[in-house]
Amino acid sequence: xxxxxxxxxxxxxxxTVETPAVCVVESTMQRNIEHMVSALGALDVGCRPHAKSHxxxxxxxxxxxxxCIGLTTATIGEAEVFVEGGITDIFIAYPLWFTxxxxxxxxxxxxxxxxxxxxSSRAGxxxxxHFMRGSSLRIAVELESxxxxxxxxxxxxxxSIAAVVRDGGLALVxxxxxxxxxxxxxxxxxxxxxxESRVLLETSRALRDEGFGVTLVSAGSxxxxxxxxxxxxxxxxxxxxxxxxxxxxxLGAHRPEDVxxxxxxxxxxxxxxxxxxxxxxxxxxxxxxxxxxxxxALPAYPRAIVERVYDHHGVVHARGGAMPAAGERVAIxxxxxxxxxxxxxxxxxxxxxxxxxxxxxxxxxxxNS
Ligand SMILES: Cc1ncc(COP(=O)(O)O)c(C=O)c1O
Numbered sequence: 172x173x174x175x176x177x178x179x180x181x182x183x184x185x186x187t188v189e190t191p192a193v194c195v196v197e198s199t200m201q202r203n204i205e206h207m208v209s210a211l212g213a214l215d216v217g218c219r220p221h222a223k224s225h226x227x228x229x230x231x232x233x234x235x236x237x238x239c240i241g242l243t244t245a246t247i248g249e250a251e252v253f254v255e256g257g258i259t260d261i262f263i264a265y266p267l268w269f270t271x272x273x274x275x276x277x278x279x280x281x282x283x284x285x286x287x288x289x290x291s292s293r294a295g296x297x298x299x300x301h302f303m304r305g306s307s308l309r310i311a312v313e314l315e316s317x318x319x320x321x322x323x324x325x326x327x328x329x330x331s332i333a334a335v336v337r338d339g340g341l342a343l344v345x346x347x348x349x350x351x352x353x354x355x356x357x358x359x360x361x362x363x364x365x366x367e368s369r370v371l372l373e374t375s376r377a378l379r380d381e382g383f384g385v386t387l388v389s390a391g392s393x394x395x396x397x398x399x400x401x402x403x404x405x406x407x408x409x410x411x412x413x414x415x416x417x418x419x420x421x422l423g424a425h426r427p428e429d430v431x432x433x434x435x436x437x438x439x440x441x442x443x444x445x446x447x448x449x450x451x452x453x454x455x456x457x458x459x460x461x462x463x464x465x466x467x468a469l470p471a472y473p474r475a476i477v478e479r480v481y482d483h484h485g486v487v488h489a490r491g492g493a494m495p496a497a498g499e500r501v502a503i504x505x506x507x508x509x510x511x512x513x514x515x516x517x518x519x520x521x522x523x524x525x526x527x528x529x530x531x532x533x534x535x536x537x538x539n540s
Pocket of ligand 1: 221243264265348391392393394408410411412509
């Protein structure tokens, strides 16, 4: 899909920045956080944002200050960073497979924070019980709602896993689902939101009927967050919304003007109709969602797309649009923001008029285990 019609912000790259660099317009990010918290609050649903999108303690603290009820992570390593940064309620929404080392790390976190982890199979529940029996760890069963990734597909399986957890002396606190099939776009966004809430409400009801004290009924993705936040859902876990990206703009999950993050690059060669930027796969990733064409969009060159990426080269096809001069600096909106923050160490924070105001470390980048 072409981005020509999407009105991305006209980002300004300050002279203080060496390219490639990941830049964030702070006011847009802050507005995104406040909007999500208040929109979910109006629906009486808590916001527990997925921190894999930003991996920054500073941003996590801003999310909590804005009213988020805790954080979500995918890994123990991310969770450790945020506990160290003072966050006291973390949901590792992932079916962890415990080892004695992972058990030691999670037990250490439990001394400082409430920690919930996911489980998605009976074998996983047995593994969990083996390593964490008698601890204060909280457990949530992952439900498959249509993405076909992890999670159980039937209420019976969820009940059976819950029983293993309870018999193992651990606290089963609820259920979660991720309606990732929303990323197909179009009608699939509403369908995925409905699928998430349906399986969550159905299974949480069955668990309560069996005497489980269900307090967590957690849905979430950026496209579905506001649509699956129906009565009975306790929290939503959107992550990408904090910065927005090209994919979410194309899906209509947020407005193009809500994109807060871009990768700053420099044009290193011009060979019409192509130009090459110093932003390649090591900055932009090779993430290529089905709903977009190419690896990134350039707000200043709306017809162009990053057609190919090599480690350090991004080959941009101008596609009949204007050409930049060699040496020009360009902003590139990545397709998917979450892996971008995992590849770099700092965010260059900008004012609305493109002045650098701070550098924030990406504390949890590369904390993939
Ligand atoms: C389990 C889980 N929850 C929440 C999210 C956040 O979704 P999004 O990136 O659409 O904001 C993800 C993203 O992959 C996820 O896997």
